[in-house]
Amino acid sequence: MFKEKVHRALPGIPVLLLAIVMLIVPVAGILTWLIVWIVDLFYLAGFFTVQPNQGMVLTLFGRYVGAVNDSGLRFANPFYTKKPVSLRVRTAVAAAMVQNLLVVLCGEVSAQPILNAGTLHH
Numbered sequence: 001m002f003k004e005k006v007h008r009a010l011p012g013i014p015v016l017l018l019a020i021v022m023l024i025v026p027v028a029g030i031l032t033w034l035i036v037w038i039v040d041l042f043y044l045a046g047f048f049t050v051q052p053n054q055g056m057v058l059t060l061f062g063r064y065v066g067a068v069n070d071s072g073l074r075f076a077n078p079f080y081t082k083k084p085v086s087l088r089v090r091t092a093v094a095a096a097m098v099q100n101l102l103v104v105l106c107g108e109v110s111a112q113p114i115l116n117a118g119t120l121h122h
Contacts, residue, residue: 007058007066012047012073019043046078053088 022040050056050071058065058080068074069087076082 005064005066007068007076009056009058009068009070009074009076012049012075015075016047016073042078044078046075046080047073048076048082049073051084053086055085055087057083057085059083 019040022036022043048056050068052071054071056068056074058068058076060077060080065080067085068076
């Protein structure tokens, strides 16, 4: 059986502030400054956002690393591939289950069943 691994991605705001400071603070020498800029641009590829009721699956060269379920701006290894996954419960399946239950209980269901505060009308 497959078990989900929760990956603790870093919060994005402090990491983003560090990246901005790295871009602004002058470094000794133009070559060092250019290297810091290139590394920082590569570093920015690790940022991603997770929406509410969404998760992000992280893979490293096709191998599952973990999943991030905390919403907001996050940071992980820039080499990770990040794919969104919906954590929302499918309401269409739940509606079909309710309709099947009504068929079993009532024998028939009209075109639009009415469920009103626990009472069933048939």
